[in-house]
Amino acid sequence: MEALLExxxxxxxxxxxxxxxxxxxxxxxxxxxxxxRRVLRLMQLKSCDSFTAFKYYLANxxxxxxxxxxxxxxxxxxxxxxxxxxxxxxxxxxxxLETYPRINIWHAGCSTGQEPLSLAILLKEHGLLxxxxxxxxxxxxxxxAQAKKGIYELKEMKDYSANYIRSGGxxxxxDYYVANYGKAKMNRELGKNMVFTKxxxxxxxxxxxMHMIMCRNVFIYLTTAQQNKxxxxxxxxxxPRGYLILxxxxxxxxxxxxxxxxxxxxxxxIYRKKR
Amino acid sequence: xxxxxSIEKKDSHSTIKVVLFCGSTGAIEVLEKFLMNVSQKNLxxxxxxILHRKTGTRDLLVRYLNExxxxxxxxxxxxVPLEKGVIYIAPAGYHCMLEKDMTLSLDLSExxxxxxxxxxxxxxxxxxxxxxxxxxxxxxxxxxxxADGAKCVSRRNGKIIVQNPTEAFAKxxxxxxxxSLDKVDHIVTTKELYKTAAKxx
Numbered sequence: 314m315e316a317l318l319e320x321x322x323x324x325x326x327x328x329x330x331x332x333x334x335x336x337x338x339x340x341x342x343x344x345x346x347x348x349x350r351r352v353l354r355l356m357q358l359k360s361c362d363s364f365t366a367f368k369y370y371l372a373n374x375x376x377x378x379x380x381x382x383x384x385x386x387x388x389x390x391x392x393x394x395x396x397x398x399x400x401x402x403x404x405x406x407x408x409x410l411e412t413y414p415r416i417n418i419w420h421a422g423c424s425t426g427q428e429p430l431s432l433a434i435l436l437k438e439h440g441l442l443x444x445x446x447x448x449x450x451x452x453x454x455x456x457x458a459q460a461k462k463g464i465y466e467l468k469e470m471k472d473y474s475a476n477y478i479r480s481g482g483x484x485x486x487x488d489y490y491v492a493n494y495g496k497a498k499m500n501r502e503l504g505k506n507m508v509f510t511k512x513x514x515x516x517x518x519x520x521x522x523m524h525m526i527m528c529r530n531v532f533i534y535l536t537t538a539q540q541n542k543x544x545x546x547x548x549x550x551x552x553p554r555g556y557l558i559l560x561x562x563x564x565x566x567x568x569x570x571x572x573x574x575x576x577x578x579x580x581x582x583i584y585r586k587k588r
Numbered sequence: 589x590x591x592x593x594s595i596e597k598k599d600s601h602s603t604i605k606v607v608l609f610c611g612s613t614g615a616i617e618v619l620e621k622f623l624m625n626v627s628q629k630n631l632x633x634x635x636x637x638i639l640h641r642k643t644g645t646r647d648l649l650v651r652y653l654n655e656x657x658x659x660x661x662x663x664x665x666x667x668v669p670l671e672k673g674v675i676y677i678a679p680a681g682y683h684c685m686l687e688k689d690m691t692l693s694l695d696l697s698e699x700x701x702x703x704x705x706x707x708x709x710x711x712x713x714x715x716x717x718x719x720x721x722x723x724x725x726x727x728x729x730x731x732x733x734x735a736d737g738a739k740c741v742s743r744r745n746g747k748i749i750v751q752n753p754t755e756a757f758a759k760x761x762x763x764x765x766x767x768s769l770d771k772v773d774h775i776v777t778t779k780e781l782y783k784t785a786a787k788x789x
Contacts, residue, residue, distance in 0.1 A: 317739075322688075346685040346713050347695045354697075389696035533666045533682075533694045562665045562679055562694050 342539030393476035422531035423449035426460025450512035463499035529560040605633040610707035612640040612729030614757025625782035633789035685713035701733035711737025722746035729761025735768040
Protein backbone atom coordinates (compact mmCIF):
# COMPACT_ATOMS: atom_id res chain seq x y z
CA MET A 314 0.00 0.00 0.00
CA GLU A 315 0.92 3.66 -0.09
CA ALA A 316 2.11 3.59 3.51
CA LEU A 317 5.43 5.24 2.92
CA LEU A 318 4.41 7.79 0.32
CA GLU A 319 3.32 11.25 1.42
CA UNK A 320 1.89 14.25 -0.32
CA UNK A 321 1.13 17.52 1.40
CA UNK A 322 -1.92 19.70 0.93
CA UNK A 323 0.07 22.08 -1.23
CA UNK A 324 1.29 19.26 -3.40
CA UNK A 325 -2.26 18.05 -3.90
CA UNK A 326 -3.15 21.61 -4.97
CA UNK A 327 -0.22 21.47 -7.36
CA UNK A 328 -1.59 18.26 -8.81
CA UNK A 329 -5.02 19.82 -9.33
CA UNK A 330 -3.47 22.77 -11.17
CA UNK A 331 -1.13 20.62 -13.25
CA UNK A 332 -3.94 18.32 -14.39
CA UNK A 333 -5.98 21.32 -15.41
CA UNK A 334 -3.13 23.03 -17.25
CA UNK A 335 -1.46 20.07 -18.91
CA UNK A 336 -4.28 17.60 -19.34
CA UNK A 337 -7.34 19.85 -19.36
CA UNK A 338 -8.93 17.85 -16.55
CA UNK A 339 -10.44 19.81 -13.69
CA UNK A 340 -10.26 17.90 -10.40
CA UNK A 341 -11.02 20.95 -8.24
CA UNK A 342 -14.54 19.76 -7.43
CA UNK A 343 -13.31 16.39 -6.15
CA UNK A 344 -13.47 15.43 -2.46
CA UNK A 345 -9.93 15.84 -1.14
CA UNK A 346 -9.31 12.64 0.79
CA UNK A 347 -10.47 10.38 -1.98
CA UNK A 348 -8.45 12.40 -4.49
CA UNK A 349 -5.35 12.28 -2.30
CA ARG A 350 -5.66 8.52 -2.05
CA ARG A 351 -6.06 8.14 -5.80
CA VAL A 352 -3.00 10.31 -6.42
CA LEU A 353 -0.94 8.27 -3.93
CA ARG A 354 -2.09 5.10 -5.65
CA LEU A 355 -1.15 6.43 -9.07
CA MET A 356 2.24 7.57 -7.80
CA GLN A 357 2.88 4.09 -6.54
CA LEU A 358 1.65 2.50 -9.75
CA LYS A 359 4.06 4.65 -11.75
CA SER A 360 6.91 4.01 -9.31
CA CYS A 361 7.25 7.67 -8.34
CA ASP A 362 8.73 7.74 -4.85
CA SER A 363 8.09 11.44 -4.26
CA PHE A 364 5.70 14.08 -5.46
CA THR A 365 8.55 15.82 -7.25
CA ALA A 366 9.14 12.68 -9.28
CA PHE A 367 5.44 12.40 -9.99
CA LYS A 368 5.25 16.04 -11.10
CA TYR A 369 8.09 15.40 -13.50
CA TYR A 370 6.25 12.36 -14.80
CA LEU A 371 3.06 14.36 -15.34
CA ALA A 372 4.85 17.35 -16.81
CA ASN A 373 6.41 15.14 -19.45
CA UNK A 374 2.91 14.02 -20.40
CA UNK A 375 3.68 10.38 -19.88
CA UNK A 376 -0.01 9.68 -19.50
CA UNK A 377 -2.81 10.34 -21.94
CA UNK A 378 -5.69 12.53 -20.75
CA UNK A 379 -7.89 9.45 -20.72
CA UNK A 380 -5.44 7.43 -18.64
CA UNK A 381 -5.12 10.15 -16.03
CA UNK A 382 -8.88 10.44 -15.76
CA UNK A 383 -9.34 6.68 -15.56
CA UNK A 384 -6.71 6.25 -12.88
CA UNK A 385 -8.10 9.03 -10.69
CA UNK A 386 -11.82 8.35 -11.02
CA UNK A 387 -13.43 5.36 -9.33
CA UNK A 388 -15.76 3.19 -11.40
CA UNK A 389 -16.97 0.55 -8.94
CA UNK A 390 -20.52 -0.54 -9.68
CA UNK A 391 -22.65 -3.68 -9.70
CA UNK A 392 -26.09 -4.89 -10.75
CA UNK A 393 -28.97 -4.42 -8.32
CA UNK A 394 -26.63 -2.88 -5.74
CA UNK A 395 -28.70 -2.04 -2.64
CA UNK A 396 -31.58 -4.18 -3.80
CA UNK A 397 -34.01 -2.31 -1.51
CA UNK A 398 -33.68 0.68 -3.84
CA UNK A 399 -34.68 -1.34 -6.89
CA UNK A 400 -37.51 -2.98 -5.01
CA UNK A 401 -38.80 0.44 -3.98
CA UNK A 402 -38.59 1.76 -7.53
CA UNK A 403 -40.51 -1.25 -8.81
CA UNK A 404 -43.15 -1.16 -6.05
CA UNK A 405 -43.65 2.58 -5.60
CA UNK A 406 -42.20 4.56 -8.48
CA UNK A 407 -43.04 2.57 -11.61
CA UNK A 408 -46.76 3.26 -11.16
CA UNK A 409 -46.00 6.98 -11.48
CA LEU A 410 -43.61 6.56 -14.40
CA GLU A 411 -46.28 4.50 -16.12
CA THR A 412 -48.47 7.59 -16.49
CA TYR A 413 -46.04 9.17 -18.98
CA PRO A 414 -46.31 8.24 -22.67
CA ARG A 415 -42.53 8.34 -22.97
CA ILE A 416 -40.23 7.94 -19.98
CA ASN A 417 -36.85 9.65 -19.84
CA ILE A 418 -34.34 8.32 -17.33
CA TRP A 419 -30.83 9.69 -16.82
CA HIS A 420 -28.08 7.59 -15.28
CA ALA A 421 -25.52 10.22 -14.37
CA GLY A 422 -22.15 8.55 -13.84
CA CYS A 423 -23.31 5.20 -15.23
CA SER A 424 -19.79 3.69 -15.24
CA THR A 425 -19.76 0.23 -16.87
CA GLY A 426 -23.54 0.16 -17.19
CA GLN A 427 -24.73 -2.26 -14.51
CA GLU A 428 -27.36 0.12 -13.09
CA PRO A 429 -29.09 1.00 -16.38
CA LEU A 430 -29.20 -2.72 -17.19
CA SER A 431 -30.66 -3.59 -13.79
CA LEU A 432 -33.35 -1.00 -14.27
CA ALA A 433 -33.97 -2.12 -17.85
CA ILE A 434 -34.70 -5.65 -16.61
CA LEU A 435 -37.28 -4.44 -14.10
CA LEU A 436 -38.79 -2.01 -16.62
CA LYS A 437 -39.14 -4.86 -19.09
CA GLU A 438 -40.86 -7.04 -16.54
CA HIS A 439 -43.41 -4.27 -16.03
CA GLY A 440 -43.98 -3.57 -19.71
CA LEU A 441 -42.29 -0.17 -19.56
CA LEU A 442 -39.01 -0.80 -21.34
CA UNK A 443 -40.18 -0.07 -24.86
CA UNK A 444 -41.34 3.44 -24.06
CA UNK A 445 -38.36 4.32 -21.90
CA UNK A 446 -35.20 6.04 -23.07
CA UNK A 447 -32.28 5.64 -20.68
CA UNK A 448 -29.60 8.28 -21.07
CA UNK A 449 -26.36 6.83 -19.74
CA UNK A 450 -23.58 9.33 -19.21
CA UNK A 451 -20.12 9.26 -17.71
CA UNK A 452 -17.04 11.44 -17.86
CA UNK A 453 -14.96 8.40 -18.73
CA UNK A 454 -15.30 7.15 -22.32
CA UNK A 455 -13.56 3.85 -21.57
CA UNK A 456 -16.25 2.73 -19.13
CA UNK A 457 -18.93 3.96 -21.53
CA ALA A 458 -17.51 1.69 -24.23
CA GLN A 459 -17.76 -1.23 -21.81
CA ALA A 460 -21.30 -0.24 -20.85
CA LYS A 461 -22.28 -0.27 -24.53
CA LYS A 462 -20.96 -3.83 -24.91
CA GLY A 463 -22.80 -5.13 -21.85
CA ILE A 464 -20.31 -7.95 -21.25
CA TYR A 465 -19.39 -8.84 -17.67
CA GLU A 466 -17.51 -11.51 -15.76
CA LEU A 467 -19.68 -14.57 -15.39
CA LYS A 468 -18.59 -15.09 -11.78
CA GLU A 469 -20.08 -11.71 -10.84
CA MET A 470 -23.48 -12.86 -12.04
CA LYS A 471 -23.90 -15.05 -8.96
CA ASP A 472 -23.98 -12.04 -6.61
CA TYR A 473 -26.01 -10.02 -9.08
CA SER A 474 -28.49 -12.84 -9.33
CA ALA A 475 -29.11 -12.96 -5.57
CA ASN A 476 -29.76 -9.23 -5.51
CA TYR A 477 -31.99 -9.45 -8.58
CA ILE A 478 -34.20 -11.91 -6.76
CA ARG A 479 -34.23 -9.77 -3.62
CA SER A 480 -35.21 -6.77 -5.76
CA GLY A 481 -38.35 -8.67 -6.64
CA GLY A 482 -37.32 -9.79 -10.11
CA UNK A 483 -39.91 -12.00 -11.79
CA UNK A 484 -37.65 -14.31 -13.76
CA UNK A 485 -34.15 -15.64 -13.36
CA UNK A 486 -31.24 -13.31 -14.11
CA UNK A 487 -29.82 -15.97 -16.42
CA ASP A 488 -32.78 -15.35 -18.73
CA TYR A 489 -31.19 -12.02 -19.56
CA TYR A 490 -27.72 -13.02 -20.60
CA VAL A 491 -25.80 -15.54 -22.64
CA ALA A 492 -22.82 -17.18 -20.93
CA ASN A 493 -19.70 -18.08 -22.85
CA TYR A 494 -15.92 -18.13 -22.26
CA GLY A 495 -16.41 -17.13 -18.62
CA LYS A 496 -18.30 -14.00 -19.63
CA ALA A 497 -21.93 -13.02 -19.56
CA LYS A 498 -23.31 -11.00 -22.43
CA MET A 499 -26.52 -9.18 -21.60
CA ASN A 500 -29.40 -9.48 -24.08
CA ARG A 501 -29.31 -6.86 -26.76
CA GLU A 502 -32.95 -5.97 -26.18
CA LEU A 503 -32.14 -4.45 -22.77
CA GLY A 504 -29.79 -1.91 -24.28
CA LYS A 505 -31.91 -1.00 -27.28
CA ASN A 506 -33.27 2.24 -25.81
CA MET A 507 -30.07 3.32 -24.12
CA VAL A 508 -28.19 6.38 -25.29
CA PHE A 509 -24.54 6.52 -24.24
CA THR A 510 -22.91 9.94 -24.12
CA LYS A 511 -19.81 11.40 -22.57
CA UNK A 512 -20.91 14.05 -20.10
CA UNK A 513 -19.02 15.82 -17.36
CA UNK A 514 -21.04 16.57 -14.24
CA UNK A 515 -18.48 19.16 -13.15
CA UNK A 516 -19.28 21.57 -15.96
CA UNK A 517 -22.01 19.81 -17.94
CA UNK A 518 -25.36 21.25 -18.82
CA UNK A 519 -28.89 19.94 -18.89
CA UNK A 520 -29.78 18.12 -22.11
CA UNK A 521 -33.36 16.91 -21.68
CA UNK A 522 -36.29 16.85 -19.27
CA MET A 523 -36.05 13.71 -17.18
CA HIS A 524 -38.70 11.79 -15.26
CA MET A 525 -36.08 10.15 -13.13
CA ILE A 526 -32.37 10.69 -12.50
CA MET A 527 -30.19 8.04 -10.90
CA CYS A 528 -26.84 9.22 -9.65
CA ARG A 529 -25.63 6.79 -7.05
CA ASN A 530 -22.18 6.95 -5.48
CA VAL A 531 -20.95 9.91 -7.48
CA PHE A 532 -21.49 12.55 -4.80
CA ILE A 533 -19.09 10.78 -2.46
CA TYR A 534 -16.27 11.91 -4.76
CA LEU A 535 -17.32 15.57 -4.89
CA THR A 536 -16.84 18.54 -2.59
CA THR A 537 -19.97 19.92 -0.95
CA ALA A 538 -19.83 22.98 -3.22
CA GLN A 539 -19.63 20.77 -6.28
CA GLN A 540 -22.45 18.54 -5.00
CA ASN A 541 -24.66 21.60 -4.76
CA LYS A 542 -23.85 22.59 -8.34
CA UNK A 543 -24.68 19.11 -9.59
CA UNK A 544 -27.90 19.03 -7.58
CA UNK A 545 -28.85 22.33 -9.21
CA UNK A 546 -28.24 20.73 -12.60
CA UNK A 547 -30.38 17.74 -11.65
CA UNK A 548 -33.27 19.84 -10.39
CA UNK A 549 -33.18 21.88 -13.59
CA UNK A 550 -33.19 18.66 -15.63
CA UNK A 551 -36.18 17.07 -13.88
CA UNK A 552 -39.82 17.45 -14.90
CA PRO A 553 -42.06 18.75 -12.10
CA ARG A 554 -42.51 15.85 -9.63
CA GLY A 555 -39.61 13.98 -11.23
CA TYR A 556 -37.54 11.56 -9.13
CA LEU A 557 -33.93 11.81 -8.03
CA ILE A 558 -32.11 8.81 -6.61
CA LEU A 559 -28.78 9.21 -4.84
CA UNK A 560 -26.54 6.55 -3.23
CA UNK A 561 -27.85 5.10 0.04
CA UNK A 562 -24.90 6.50 1.98
CA UNK A 563 -25.13 9.87 0.28
CA UNK A 564 -27.41 12.57 1.44
CA UNK A 565 -28.91 15.77 0.11
CA UNK A 566 -29.40 16.89 3.71
CA UNK A 567 -26.33 19.10 3.61
CA UNK A 568 -27.39 20.74 0.41
CA UNK A 569 -28.51 24.31 -0.13
CA UNK A 570 -31.15 23.30 -2.68
CA UNK A 571 -32.87 20.84 -0.37
CA UNK A 572 -36.03 22.96 -0.12
CA UNK A 573 -36.75 22.22 -3.77
CA UNK A 574 -36.89 18.50 -3.09
CA UNK A 575 -39.28 16.34 -1.16
CA UNK A 576 -37.96 13.25 0.61
CA UNK A 577 -39.76 10.16 -0.65
CA UNK A 578 -37.62 7.65 1.23
CA UNK A 579 -34.90 9.05 3.47
CA UNK A 580 -33.13 5.77 4.05
CA UNK A 581 -32.91 4.88 0.38
CA UNK A 582 -32.17 8.50 -0.66
CA ILE A 583 -35.09 8.80 -3.01
CA TYR A 584 -36.20 12.39 -3.62
CA ARG A 585 -38.82 14.10 -5.71
CA LYS A 586 -38.84 17.55 -7.23
CA LYS A 587 -41.54 19.62 -5.58
CA ARG A 588 -42.93 21.39 -8.63
CA UNK B 589 -24.77 35.20 16.74
CA UNK B 590 -24.44 32.85 13.83
CA UNK B 591 -20.94 34.11 13.44
CA UNK B 592 -19.85 33.40 16.99
CA UNK B 593 -21.36 29.96 16.72
CA SER B 594 -19.44 29.09 13.63
CA ILE B 595 -16.22 30.25 15.27
CA GLU B 596 -16.94 28.06 18.25
CA LYS B 597 -17.60 25.13 15.97
CA LYS B 598 -14.41 25.68 14.06
CA ASP B 599 -12.52 25.83 17.29
CA SER B 600 -13.85 22.52 18.55
CA HIS B 601 -12.97 21.04 15.17
CA SER B 602 -9.35 21.90 15.53
CA THR B 603 -9.15 20.17 18.89
CA ILE B 604 -11.42 17.16 18.50
CA LYS B 605 -9.81 13.84 19.31
CA VAL B 606 -10.80 10.65 17.58
CA VAL B 607 -10.59 7.05 18.70
CA LEU B 608 -10.46 4.76 15.67
CA PHE B 609 -11.41 1.21 16.61
CA CYS B 610 -10.33 -1.32 13.97
CA GLY B 611 -10.96 -5.03 13.89
CA SER B 612 -12.17 -7.99 11.93
CA THR B 613 -12.87 -11.62 12.87
CA GLY B 614 -13.70 -11.80 16.56
CA ALA B 615 -13.77 -8.03 17.01
CA ILE B 616 -17.47 -7.55 17.73
CA GLU B 617 -17.16 -9.16 21.15
CA VAL B 618 -14.19 -6.94 21.94
CA LEU B 619 -16.09 -3.87 20.79
CA GLU B 620 -19.02 -4.78 23.01
CA LYS B 621 -16.80 -5.10 26.07
CA PHE B 622 -15.09 -1.83 25.14
CA LEU B 623 -18.38 0.02 24.80
CA MET B 624 -19.69 -1.14 28.16
CA ASN B 625 -17.40 1.52 29.63
CA VAL B 626 -18.67 4.33 27.45
CA SER B 627 -21.13 7.01 28.50
CA GLN B 628 -21.98 10.33 26.88
CA LYS B 629 -20.23 12.06 29.75
CA ASN B 630 -16.93 10.23 29.74
CA LEU B 631 -16.52 9.97 25.96
CA UNK B 632 -14.77 13.25 25.33
CA UNK B 633 -13.74 12.17 21.85
CA UNK B 634 -15.46 10.88 18.73
CA UNK B 635 -15.33 7.11 18.35
CA UNK B 636 -15.22 5.68 14.84
CA UNK B 637 -15.56 1.93 14.34
CA ILE B 638 -14.08 0.18 11.30
CA LEU B 639 -15.04 -3.48 11.21
CA HIS B 640 -14.77 -5.88 8.30
CA ARG B 641 -18.28 -7.01 7.58
CA LYS B 642 -20.07 -8.69 4.74
CA THR B 643 -21.50 -6.28 2.19
CA GLY B 644 -25.22 -6.14 2.37
CA THR B 645 -25.22 -6.49 6.14
CA ARG B 646 -27.80 -3.93 7.11
CA ASP B 647 -27.23 -1.55 9.95
CA LEU B 648 -28.22 -4.11 12.56
CA LEU B 649 -25.09 -3.32 14.53
CA VAL B 650 -26.09 0.33 14.76
CA ARG B 651 -29.59 -0.52 15.92
CA TYR B 652 -28.33 -3.05 18.42
CA LEU B 653 -25.80 -0.66 19.93
CA ASN B 654 -28.30 2.18 20.04
CA GLU B 655 -30.66 0.08 22.08
CA UNK B 656 -27.97 -1.18 24.36
CA UNK B 657 -25.93 1.95 24.99
CA UNK B 658 -26.58 5.27 26.55
CA UNK B 659 -24.63 7.00 23.80
CA UNK B 660 -25.62 8.16 20.33
CA UNK B 661 -24.57 5.60 17.71
CA UNK B 662 -24.68 6.70 14.08
CA UNK B 663 -24.26 4.82 10.82
CA UNK B 664 -21.80 6.83 8.77
CA UNK B 665 -23.11 8.61 5.71
CA UNK B 666 -20.91 10.63 3.42
CA UNK B 667 -20.38 14.18 4.67
CA VAL B 668 -21.40 13.63 8.29
CA PRO B 669 -19.49 15.97 10.64
CA LEU B 670 -17.62 14.40 13.58
CA GLU B 671 -18.83 15.30 17.04
CA LYS B 672 -17.39 14.23 20.33
CA GLY B 673 -19.43 11.89 22.49
CA VAL B 674 -20.82 10.12 19.42
CA ILE B 675 -20.01 6.63 18.10
CA TYR B 676 -19.84 6.25 14.32
CA ILE B 677 -20.03 2.89 12.56
CA ALA B 678 -18.50 2.57 9.08
CA PRO B 679 -20.85 0.91 6.59
CA ALA B 680 -19.90 -2.38 4.93
CA GLY B 681 -18.74 -2.01 1.35
CA TYR B 682 -17.17 1.47 1.56
CA HIS B 683 -13.79 2.81 2.63
CA CYS B 684 -14.12 5.44 5.32
CA MET B 685 -11.95 8.55 5.46
CA LEU B 686 -11.74 11.81 7.35
CA GLU B 687 -11.66 15.14 5.55
CA LYS B 688 -9.68 18.16 6.71
CA ASP B 689 -12.91 19.88 7.82
CA MET B 690 -13.62 16.93 10.15
CA THR B 691 -16.43 15.46 8.08
CA LEU B 692 -16.44 11.76 7.30
CA SER B 693 -16.24 10.63 3.72
CA LEU B 694 -16.83 7.35 1.95
CA ASP B 695 -15.28 5.88 -1.17
CA LEU B 696 -15.78 2.77 -3.31
CA SER B 697 -12.23 2.41 -4.62
CA GLU B 698 -10.53 -1.00 -4.77
CA UNK B 699 -10.48 -3.20 -1.71
CA UNK B 700 -7.28 -3.08 0.33
CA UNK B 701 -6.16 -6.36 1.89
CA UNK B 702 -9.38 -7.88 0.52
CA UNK B 703 -11.31 -5.45 2.69
CA UNK B 704 -13.64 -2.51 2.28
CA UNK B 705 -13.77 -0.82 4.73
CA UNK B 706 -10.06 -1.29 5.23
CA UNK B 707 -8.31 -0.33 8.45
CA UNK B 708 -5.21 0.67 6.45
CA UNK B 709 -7.18 3.22 4.46
CA UNK B 710 -8.90 4.73 7.49
CA UNK B 711 -5.76 4.82 9.65
CA UNK B 712 -3.85 6.58 6.87
CA UNK B 713 -6.55 9.16 6.23
CA UNK B 714 -7.47 9.85 9.86
CA UNK B 715 -3.85 10.21 10.91
CA UNK B 716 -3.15 12.54 7.96
CA UNK B 717 -5.80 14.96 9.15
CA UNK B 718 -5.58 14.47 12.92
CA UNK B 719 -1.86 13.92 13.54
CA UNK B 720 -1.40 13.44 17.31
CA UNK B 721 -5.14 13.73 17.97
CA UNK B 722 -5.74 10.20 16.73
CA UNK B 723 -5.92 7.26 19.10
CA UNK B 724 -5.90 4.02 17.11
CA UNK B 725 -7.05 0.73 18.59
CA UNK B 726 -6.39 -2.50 16.72
CA UNK B 727 -8.01 -5.72 17.89
CA UNK B 728 -8.74 -9.26 16.76
CA UNK B 729 -8.71 -10.02 13.04
CA UNK B 730 -7.58 -12.71 10.65
CA UNK B 731 -5.55 -10.69 8.14
CA UNK B 732 -2.88 -8.05 8.39
CA UNK B 733 -5.02 -5.08 7.34
CA UNK B 734 -4.04 -2.24 9.67
CA ALA B 735 -0.30 -2.85 9.80
CA ASP B 736 0.55 -0.33 7.06
CA GLY B 737 -1.96 2.13 8.45
CA ALA B 738 -0.43 1.85 11.90
CA LYS B 739 2.92 2.92 10.44
CA CYS B 740 1.28 6.13 9.23
CA VAL B 741 -0.28 6.74 12.64
CA SER B 742 3.05 6.22 14.36
CA ARG B 743 4.92 8.49 11.94
CA ARG B 744 2.34 11.23 12.50
CA ASN B 745 2.55 10.96 16.29
CA GLY B 746 -0.83 9.34 16.89
CA LYS B 747 -1.25 6.80 19.67
CA ILE B 748 -1.49 3.08 19.01
CA ILE B 749 -3.16 0.64 21.35
CA VAL B 750 -3.22 -3.03 20.43
CA GLN B 751 -5.22 -5.84 21.97
CA ASN B 752 -2.81 -8.41 23.33
CA PRO B 753 -2.69 -11.05 20.57
CA THR B 754 -2.78 -13.87 23.13
CA GLU B 755 -6.29 -12.67 24.08
CA ALA B 756 -7.48 -12.09 20.53
CA PHE B 757 -9.80 -14.59 18.87
CA ALA B 758 -7.75 -14.11 15.69
CA LYS B 759 -4.31 -12.82 16.42
CA UNK B 760 -3.02 -12.01 12.91
CA UNK B 761 -4.24 -8.42 12.83
CA UNK B 762 -2.91 -7.25 16.21
CA UNK B 763 0.31 -9.23 15.72
CA UNK B 764 0.90 -7.69 12.30
CA UNK B 765 0.61 -4.20 13.78
CA UNK B 766 3.08 -5.03 16.53
CA UNK B 767 5.51 -6.55 14.02
CA SER B 768 5.29 -3.60 11.66
CA LEU B 769 6.34 -1.02 14.25
CA ASP B 770 9.49 -0.40 16.24
CA LYS B 771 7.41 0.59 19.18
CA VAL B 772 3.71 0.22 20.04
CA ASP B 773 2.38 2.62 22.68
CA HIS B 774 0.31 0.00 24.47
CA ILE B 775 -0.30 -3.73 24.21
CA VAL B 776 -3.09 -4.43 26.66
CA THR B 777 -5.73 -6.93 27.67
CA THR B 778 -9.28 -6.61 26.35
CA LYS B 779 -10.38 -5.32 29.71
CA GLU B 780 -7.81 -2.53 29.74
CA LEU B 781 -8.49 -1.19 26.23
CA TYR B 782 -10.94 1.50 27.25
CA LYS B 783 -9.04 2.69 30.28
CA THR B 784 -5.86 2.97 28.23
CA ALA B 785 -7.56 4.93 25.43
CA ALA B 786 -9.35 7.20 27.91
CA LYS B 787 -6.02 8.47 29.21
CA UNK B 788 -5.68 10.38 25.97
CA UNK B 789 -9.05 12.16 25.81
